[in-house]
Amino acid sequence: MQQFLEDAKNANKIISTLSGDIKNKVLNKMANALVENKDYIISQNLKDIEAGQRAQLSSALMDRLLLSDERIQSMATAIREIASLKDPVGRVLDGWVTEIGLNIQKTSIPIGVIGIIYESRPNVTSDTAALCFKSGNVCVLKGGKEAEFSNKAIAKVLREVLISNNLPVNAISLLPDSSREGVANLIKQDKYVDLIIPRGGEALIKFVSENATVPVVKHDKGLCHTYIDKGANPQMAIDISINAKCQRPGVCNAMETLLIHKDIASKILPPLYEAFIEENTQLLGCDKTREFLDIKKATEDDFNTEYLENILSIKTVNNIDEAIEHIAKFGSGHSECIISENYGAVNEFLDKVDAACVYANASTRFTDGGAFGFGAEVGISTNKLHARGPMGINDLTTYKFKIFGQGQIR
């Protein structure tokens, strides 16, 4: 492990100072290499598929695991898109000349060595490797066990491109010991590793947060609310609510709790109920809500639950303050929305609610790098520091101050 991390650190010295031009050429070669080696990758993927069948993985999981010609083409396209992004390294973020003539330049630089722990699809391996390479970072990847052969094959193809371009092969590597102990070891290596990004279930995030000495950018849960203000446009309120809950219930930016102002509840709740029934969504409500709808009671536990499925808790509130308080108590700081045509209510909500993304009159489902126009998905941070909310490739950089003097002393 020590030697492995020293190799990563050494690779960092070369990778961090590559010009944008070279990085882009290499990325495009990586994209080509994935396509050229697709038969090899698919043959290795087959081993994961067979192991998955033996382990009787769910069909959803099997679908995420499966690689095809088309999916490998998409992976290549994603890398080419990353190549086409503006270089995140070397941006002058700020600059000034001090009174005694020191010329100070605050310049973006790569973070260094980034450990990324993920569970999902094999394409995350190539996406993440490309994002780190483009931003001048070395990546240590730890993918899910169920995709082991696929991830190894993808990393092998990418690493061969590094070798044939005389670049350090360890700029992209898989964590050699992918056990829980291996991860526990990695997240304490602050001498070598500059950042850990865990993407996965609550147990993984908790384990990493509690045990890491390396800084962590978390991708934690999203317990998102939509608040229908008394000043809401009723049809918009229904459309956004249905979209936020039902368009893709299993993701972190989907709505889990609907809050509604008492003055508009009688008008909106009945048609909203009809619309949710049509979407096969189960509704739970507070006592006040149940005066309008014949649904089961929502408990404190329900308001505290990220369902990630077709279940919705509803609470009728007396005023906007009660909505904001409910969100402060139960929200996870991810994405929160107000639906209102009232100028003051919108401003109050957007100012007072503490979350990465606060929406007026749009679905919380827009919280992701693609919808924000970042062009590549690094993830969605639930940290308050370093990066918050949808992460663009610029969030894979830090900065240094360059100071140009002419002999100044104190």
Added chain:
Amino acid sequence: MQQFLEDAKNANKIISTLSGDIKNKVLNKMANALVENKDYIISQNLKDIEAGQRAQLSSALMDRLLLSDERIQSMATAIREIASLKDPVGRVLDGWVTEIGLNIQKTSIPIGVIGIIYESRPNVTSDTAALCFKSGNVCVLKGGKEAEFSNKAIAKVLREVLISNNLPVNAISLLPDSSREGVANLIKQDKYVDLIIPRGGEALIKFVSENATVPVVKHDKGLCHTYIDKGANPQMAIDISINAKCQRPGVCNAMETLLIHKDIASKILPPLYEAFIEENTQLLGCDKTREFLDIKKATEDDFNTEYLENILSIKTVNNIDEAIEHIAKFGSGHSECIISENYGAVNEFLDKVDAACVYANASTRFTDGGAFGFGAEVGISTNKLHARGPMGINDLTTYKFKIFGQGQIR
């Protein structure tokens, strides 16, 4: 503790949304209150002074502890200067309209509740409280035991201003349990505390880094180098080296190791030696350096030591690459300097050396908020993430995305 932190969190809701105007008025009242209550503060300070005398604290420490009319005036002036800074909250950091018309605003907001652990002078209590208040943050302060009565008196005066302005008194508070256990407890309260800033000795920093689950911005050691390139202006090389080492050896941005190119060593080392002797500085050198100077040998341990006193290690290197490698191995990522009139060498050094501040032809002693023109001293971060190097008041903010829609759904 739980109730204390809940009070802090609740205070945060009010403080975070105050207008700049109100914050500045209250800060100026705090400055006035310090001056009006100077007799009370000095009487409490006397208790610390007496305890310090009984404990036979060093005269340097006693001097740092002592408050006088003049020093309280300075504390008030510092608060007025903080009031005069531009509001760090509500800056629009970025903004754009997406293709489907979502108007996205990335806006700076307060971090929340910040725990600050420090050892030194009582004026840090008022400075820090004012910086946090100005940036809309709640602070939980844990000062040194030797300044206990002084800190309590200062906090009491500031808190009375909060009360008389109908603001939550818990926006500024001292950690009730100031024992090691109290600190250990505080740094694990991620539910309530958003950031810990430890300022102090290595043991404190290590303890906090290893045990905190709350994010930490460290103020760690500075093992700073100055590299005299073969293209250096000799007189400038000597002036900067003497300044970087001797002007104030006990601080983190002072030089600890001098690196010198072999081609210029014979010309510069003898006069440099004379100049350092005049400053009562002890020199240690590598074998190559000792060919020019009659000094003791510098061991690997010496190159790894932050002396913080009048001792300097010197290494003669074959080329700039060896200097950069030495810094990568022994540097602490704080402040590093090249002295050279050679354009290529300066650029190579500034690009390749990974440190918060990289200097060309200026003393590393300039690494601080004041010299950078930030106007108020939050500290010097040795983190790579969130804030790096001298921290201005803007570094006490994070951001949220405000998204203004017109009914958009996915």
